[in-house]
Amino acid sequence: MSKKIWTYIWLPVLILNTVPVCLFGAVFASAYAQGGTANNVDTSQALFWLYVAIFVINWGLAIFVFRKKGNEVRTLITSDGSPFRFHWKPALWMFLAFNGIWAIYILLYAWVAGQWPSYGNLFTWQKILFIVLLPISAGFTEELFWRGFIMTQLEAAGQSPRRAILFSALGFSLVHGIFFPDKLLATFLLGLVAGAYYVRERKLIPLMATHALMDIWSYGLSLFVM
DSSP, X not given: OOHHHHHHHHHHHHXXXXXXXXXXXXXXXXXXXXXXXXXGOOOHHHHHHHHHHXXXXXXXXXXXXXXXXXXXXXXXXXXXXXXXXXXXXXXXXXXXXXXXXXXXXXXXXXXXXXXXXXXXXXXXXXXXXXXIIHHHHHHHHHIIIIIIIHHHHHHHTTOOHHHXXXXXXXXXXXXXXXXXXXXXXXXXXXXXXXXXXXXXHOBSHHHHHHHHHHHHHHHHIIIIIO
16 A cells, blocks of 8 residues: 555544644643642533534545545545435445444443533534534545545555455544544444445445434534433
């Protein structure tokens, strides 16, 4: 595999794991400097701004894909020129598997930790962005980059579809946090499901919609339920 493709995979992993370490390091350092402790820190605001930073980084990756592929981006989204025309049965199975894996992860997390993380201490405008803009953005940018771009780059470099699925799923999971083994496993499984669907159907719109909807309801749990 060429060094360039490895760079495409590992650079986002490095950036998206460095940013939260720096952000939360600064938050906790500030709390300790003011005489507080880790238990006194409200992480809701830090988490919100972390997601804003991820939003910016993801759009940077999406812009990179547009600049790199140009007119070929449409073929990444759909192989037949009809982005909104797709087979419902495989799309439905993908949707159920994707959301089912994440639902099981949330239930197990809440059972072990006692609750799913709460982001309730946010302003109204932050909640609106959190549950509307950020999920739609993540669904579009992450699927475009990790499935549409990375997988086709891997295949163009001679990798088999199975290896393309594996490597893209690995990168996708690692950008969601190398410090959380449970989340690594869950997002790796999501990457496998999404990659398998993309190899079979070559349609990104169902993946983008599924990804966005999953984020909406899971973020909603953190904002309004937990």
